[in-house]
Amino acid sequence: MEHERSLVFDLETGLGSEHLSLSFDLLGEERPVQVRLSSSNEVSSWIVDTSGERTSPDSARYRVGPLTMGEGIPFSPGVYEITIINEDGIIQREQIELLTSMMEKIPEEIPHYDEESGTLTAIPVPSQLNRYDETGRFLSTLSLDEDSYTMREEDFSLAIITDNITYLVQR
Secondary structure, three states, X not given: OEXXXXXXXXXXXXXXXXXXXXXXXXXXXXXXXXXXXXOOOOOOEEEEEEOOEEEEXXXXXXXXXXXXXXXXXXXXXXXXXXXXXXXXXXXEEEEEEEOOOHHHHOOOOOOEEEXXXXXXXXXXXXXXXXXXXXXXXXXXXXXXXXXXXXXXXXXXXXXXXXXXXXXXXXX
């Protein structure tokens, strides 16, 4: 069982949300399973249906997430129980421990977007910039080695990705 945590920060609203993604391999499976994730304080839980992608003749890779508590609400530290269920019943139980909140890792200086000029400044370097048009269609990915970027005419929204933090901006 692998897990990854990231932080998504909306530059327009100034709010961030912590995301948790899970991935695991199952032998002899490719059919849909249900994944239940429960916090140790039993206050929060998720139930997700997912299907595996065959990775070899006898196993499949499953992915769940991103899961979130919502804007501005971090995952509580503690042990989270994961139960994987197929139509025959429980096939696997796992645990992951989340020590601290990603929300505590928001840098003091975050990118700034000037709406009038369409310029982003104070971008962490190096970063990856994903560009999208007004329909949400992906345009391209740029590697940024400078701490500023001026939106192009076709840019409607951008995602700046660096060190497990994604900053979002939209015209």
